[in-house]
Amino acid sequence: MRFCFTERFLPLAIAIKKARRINELPPYIFTEIDRKKREAIARGVDLIDLGVGDPDIPTPAPVVEKLVEAASKPVNHRYPNSAGMIEFRQAVAAWYGRRFGVKLDAASEVVSLIGSKEGIANMAVAFVDPGETVLVSTPCYPVYHIGTVFNGGKNYFLPLTKQNRFLPDLDAIPADVARQAKMLWINYPNNPTAAVAEKDFFTRVVEFAERHNIIVCHDAAYTEMGFDGYRPMSFLEVDGAREVGIEFHSLSKTFNMTGWRVGMAVGNKELVAGLAQVKSNVDSGIFQGVQEAAIEALRLGDAIIEPSRKVFQERRDILVDGLRAAGFECEKPRATFYVWVSVPKGLTSAEFATRVLEQAGVVITPGNGFGAPGEGYVRFTLCVDKLRLKEVTDRIQRVKI
Numbered sequence: 001m002r003f004c005f006t007e008r009f010l011p012l013a014i015a016i017k018k019a020r021r022i023n024e025l026p027p028y029i030f031t032e033i034d035r036k037k038r039e040a041i042a043r044g045v046d047l048i049d050l051g052v053g054d055p056d057i058p059t060p061a062p063v064v065e066k067l068v069e070a071a072s073k074p075v076n077h078r079y080p081n082s083a084g085m086i087e088f089r090q091a092v093a094a095w096y097g098r099r100f101g102v103k104l105d106a107a108s109e110v111v112s113l114i115g116s117k118e119g120i121a122n123m124a125v126a127f128v129d130p131g132e133t134v135l136v137s138t139p140c141y142p143v144y145h146i147g148t149v150f151n152g153g154k155n156y157f158l159p160l161t162k163q164n165r166f167l168p169d170l171d172a173i174p175a176d177v178a179r180q181a182k183m184l185w186i187n188y189p190n191n192p193t194a195a196v197a198e199k200d201f202f203t204r205v206v207e208f209a210e211r212h213n214i215i216v217c218h219d220a221a222y223t224e225m226g227f228d229g230y231r232p233m234s235f236l237e238v239d240g241a242r243e244v245g246i247e248f249h250s251l252s253k254t255f256n257m258t259g260w261r262v263g264m265a266v267g268n269k270e271l272v273a274g275l276a277q278v279k280s281n282v283d284s285g286i287f288q289g290v291q292e293a294a295i296e297a298l299r300l301g302d303a304i305i306e307p308s309r310k311v312f313q314e315r316r317d318i319l320v321d322g323l324r325a326a327g328f329e330c331e332k333p334r335a336t337f338y339v340w341v342s343v344p345k346g347l348t349s350a351e352f353a354t355r356v357l358e359q360a361g362v363v364i365t366p367g368n369g370f371g372a373p374g375e376g377y378v379r380f381t382l383c384v385d386k387l388r389l390k391e392v393t394d395r396i397q398r399v400k401i
């Protein structure tokens, strides 16, 4: 008799190789800042984090109460529909009608998303074939171009600069690129630059899309975060937009609901249907309790948005006034909870962000982390209370440039 189980049962490691698409992801450029942040925390520094765009204000109470009530209904414990409850899609359509004067058919022009990030990423699954070109305005929310990479497409970046008022220069796109392009990503009010777009820009986008047969994807996550009475518009308000485009929206920033994962895509029927088709194959929708709460949020609308708008506006004034008094150059944003600040001459974005972290204990994001044209800027968020923001402006004056 021979016993050889030590050999037989020795666990053998298999060779694990990630898919090529993972290796093709852009390098993560925040490694250095992340490390310095952890070191500062370990040293006991009283860190103020203006890095993440995630509201610190709680979700309005009536929305939370709706979830509590909806959570106990057994009908909500079963699989939801991946495209969203018709009641949720009707609430979205009604809100678009009230807010933007845009009429939507709930059944065919609205699809629910597990947060808009999910829909943005799945848009390329539905519409981009390997080798196809996607136009991406940048600096930007990274999911637009990562979606392209995950599906074998090619990104062509359109720089957003101070000279073009952070609106992509469509006339500067080479003719052959425009001819090949399948899709275009735009985002206004913009993260990270806080720029806004008006009707003339959206009209030019529609003309460009019609001329070159390009799908327009507009990320409208920040339309409800306008200040001083400014109300950003929907891309779908422009004539012809529904023939060429889809708009991504979310309850995350509007209602301080980032953790809830609920958003929507609206617009062109074929685009909505394509996205819904992908989703029905990979997810099973949003918990119906969350959808019921989202319906309540959309129904209450401005009544529950206005209080947080006021809070962010006051914070914006404190930070921008303080930064300007300290000699920094920045515009007062008309929308979003971001402040896009020029880096002092002679420093890169990363060098400046590092000094602010090391000397002031304040975390901010180097602009080039959102794309190369963001070099020369840093992004501050407004997601801490006003006393802490005042503290930021005091501390930053002491940073040696």
Ligand SMILES: *Cc1c(COP(=O)(O)O)cnc(C)c1O
Pocket (backbone or CB within 6 Å): 053, 114, 115, 116, 117, 118, 141, 187, 191, 219, 221, 249, 250, 251, 252, 253, 258, 261, 262, 263
């Ligand atoms: C926060 C954000 C989103 C996504 O939010 P979800 O929570 O996934 O809905 C989308 N686009 C931009 C530009 C954002 O800043």
